[in-house]
Amino acid sequence: MTADSAPLPIAAGVRARLAQVHPIVPWLLVLLALLPLPLVLPNAYTQYVVNVMAINVILAVGLNIVKGFAGQVTVGHIALMAIGAYASAVLSTKLGLPFWAAMPAAMLVAAAAGAMVGIPSLRLEGAYLALATLGLAESVRIFISGTEWLGAAIGFEGIPPPYLGPWALDSHYAYYYVAMPLALLGLYFSFSILRSDIGRAFKSIREDALAAAASGVNVPKYKVIAFVISALYAGCAGSLQAHMAPGFLHPNNYTITEMITLLLMVVFGGIGHIWGGVIGAILVTIIDDLTRDYYEYRMMMFGAVIVLVVIFMPRGLGGIIDDFLVRRRFNVLRGARQTPRTDVHAA
Amino acid sequence: MAIDMKRTFLGLAAAGALALGTGAPPAHAQDGVIRIGVTLRMVVENGLKYGQMAKEELEAVNAAGGINGKKIEVILLDDECKPDKGIANVNRFIHQNKVHLVMGSTCSSVSLPMVDVTAKEEVPQIVPHSTNTNVTKKGSAWVFRTSVSERFYAAVHAKYLAENAGKKVAYLYTNDGAAIGFANDYMAYMKRTYSAEPVYQAQMQETDLDFRAHLLKIKSVGADVLAIGGQLDAIARISQQALEVGIPSKVRRVAASAASNAPVPELAGDAVVGLIYAAAFNCKDERPVAQAFVKMVQEKYKVRCPDHDFSQAYETAQIVKQALTAAKLGLTDATLKADRLAIRDALANVKNFTGLASGPINFCADPTPQCRDGNRTGILVEYTKGGKDFDTKVLARVSFEPDFGL
């Protein structure tokens, strides 16, 4: 986490020149680099997996904001995705909105729900907050599965794909150019937020809410902001899921199992590590795909991964990367200055 | 900002490498092999056995030299009754494994979106278990169903019970697709045929454990029939609790087709005695073809009384083999599209297939339920004994016209 603002030991001249570049520039370069990806993928199924990956990245990066950075234990995130998905589905099928209008609207609906999920966080902490958010999440799923006009337990069918003029983006290849840029945009926003005062306010709440308040951080306000921002991500991911071919939604896709998988992404990548959500989402999507060949042992394998990660790398892959970078920076520092300047030490 | 760039590119490189990694396994399709993708719900007790049996039955032809000299390769995946898993599986079958035919799935909520995918990609799909009426109603020319549609099941028990028990029906069902379909179809039939409204009606959660409050109310309204919709554990629980709250045995109890699954009598014990359900097959079926099948399942899969999910998985495999024998297949990359079409047409040509199903199975070319709901015969079964060594008897057998219930 602290490594994000770390100076690398590179030539000062280069650094000075790079510092003149707007932070969005690297992301535009990444976008350019990722544009030809479909050309090198072996088949449309791989493309489909990559699209799912992009959706999971959005979801996990969003969860990382509220959980990793603001430190709020929520297990209701998957329900926010469901709300975004169903909102987008309803807006596009019943009101005839195009994807490009339905998605932002669905994000707003999810954000409103996110604010409501966030309200218990003002009074509850830790396991109690987890239980409260779990209750909210389950009631969303139960509401959907009992509501006829949402397709109930049969499923919501016939959600249209995004259109670009006359062209339907209903192939996996075309959909990549919707999902991937949105994932990158989400990542860019997440970096912007976490490097800013808002991100620091989130982290200070996670570290010590009392001290944060004493520093002038409006703790309840920022908790709700964190929930709302992460809900915007969940809404976006949900909408992308809804409009991806074949345009079908079902409450079974938003159960505890999915929530655990989502948590695994964040834990695996490293809670609170800015790349954690990305690494976790990509790896978990791959593990999820590969283990389907071993359906007899799939759940066991998933469980084993969780247990091993929690025991052997509690801070996830991101934590390992951080340790590496911090240690290196330490050594650079130590090399540059043999003795620390200050002479104040604890008694 | 320097760090942004460097790390961003590191991340990008990693992401790219991983993304490519997923696609890497030898997806290259081998020429001269018929590839079939099977996706079923295999998380429940017998689910794994349904899948294994389908795979083994299809691949059994390989030992005898294959079909017209061509080997069959089955790719079997579990969809856990989750639509997103089913969609992922069918995409993998079609694009990565380049299958000629898809078989699946168990849950209607999984089969429904799969139908959209196979229709768009023009790959034949044969549905072995799902009962939701819409599976064949979407107008896909690529879908076939060997299971009995809900539109038939509803009438099987509705007619029998209206004539033999009464028209005052209390409905208690969970919120899964099959259960809702069961209750709605029954209600619709009663209303249409006898103008009978439900005397009681409640929808519960799949995860609910206690149904007693509802059952007590049902007891007091004096229903003739208690209709139970749900997956197997819900059916077992409701049966047991109906006995506990003292609903008299003259109130006939009827359940959705999941009641045919062996865990129901095992879980509910003697509470299932008198419970009736519509099914496609019963292990007490005395026809030689049925008894040979039951014996095979007993020996090979260690299941004493195979339910209709066994028989339908088996039957679907046999129908597929018959159609494949009739189809002219090139089995190269270039002929993939033509081969899929040939298999579809061969399936549409299956007429009067007589096997485990209680009546003949017929398909035809039109993309309509009349043509694609192949199995139109249901039987009505009653439990006569519960527990591990449960017993059943067949009350009635009803065949329908192709356009019944549409």
Next chain:
Amino acid sequence: MLLEVRNLTKSFGGFVAVANVDLDIREGEVRGIIGPNGSGKSTLFNLISGVYKPDAGARVTFDGTDITGHESHAIARRGIARTFQMLRIFQGMSVIENMLVGHHAMIRYGTAAAVIGARKVWHEERRVRAEMLEMLAFIGLADYADMPAGELSGGQRRLLALGRAMAAKPKLLMLDEPGAGLSPTNVDVLMEAVRALQQRFGLTVIIIEHILKLVMETCGTVSVLEHGEKIAEGTPAQIKDDHRVIEAYLGKEMRDDQVRAYLRSA
């Protein structure tokens, strides 16, 4: 008066932690608050800084505004910064991020601008970062700016806690036992830093302290609490001779001359 406290009372259940305390702090003053353990010193800080809500009848006025019962963050924004006995630095954040959180109230851009990474955010961030680095240099932690705060030594943490409070550019700085756990030499270093900060920024400071020497040497006026009540107030010299203070601090068994000798040696 910069801070006026009237009739401040707080009871937890039946236990009265602070009882009817009045306090007047002049602008630019360095005030010491002493008292034995459990005399209500920290509670007093928590009441002024908004961690606890005072009982009815109290009135706290800061810089001409009534802040009684306001939220902690709102009080901080008015210009009251504080440190904690247990420091409560943000251990998982870097040293400079700790400072920047302290500076939170002074940062001028909104959430939306932060999300889209607007240019003004970028400029503002650079400006405040430079400013905070300067401040870190003042307390001697500039070299550690990017180090996780959790990896600092105990003394460095204490300095950082002080720095974080200073980063808010407060009018009033409240230090809760700043010298706890420090060796005598380090107490001197710390007090030097406090004095330097006070002179440079024209601060008003309230110090709660156990180490009498620290208070006696640094503060112009000292208030004494016992059982939640203010029992004495005056210059260090007056306090040293106050009979009640001596009783409160050391028990009645000691003779006055013994106590005086102890206080002088402290």
